[in-house]
Amino acid sequence: MIKIYGIPNCDIVKKAIDWFKQKKIVYQFHNFKTDEISRAKLLEWINIAGLDVVVNKRSTTWRTLSQEKQQEMQNTKQAIEILMVETSIIKRPVIENEKGLVIGFDELEYKIKFGS
Secondary structure: OEEEEEOOOOHHHHHHHHHHHHOOOOEEEEEOOOOOOOHHHHHHHHHHHOHHHHEOOOOHHHHHOOHHHHHHOOOHHHHHHHHHHOHHHEOOOEEEEOOEEEEOOOHHHHHHHHOO
16 A cells, blocks of 8 residues: 655645546555654654655755754754654655655656556
8 A cells, every 4th residue: 555644735745646646546645734653654764765865954844943953853863853743844745655665756766666
């Protein structure tokens, strides 16, 4: 089962969801804002993709963090604690299935990992 993690009003998440709908690929959506994200899941993503890929340093939320908090984000354990509260800093969408993980919108990667 494909699981898409994100925020429903995010343009990139909408683009990904539209891609899956056009390809008639079934997925499950996990909304960061209403459905919490676990430490274990964040650690899994960081271990697979790396902290720099999981953290969206272009986000408005990232820019509003203090310099101290931004520095803390360099430490995985501290970063996870911040990401659990500030889910808007997680790069979106995060899409996973048994074939792997894709973070962001990459149509070629989607075709490889999710079909069509």
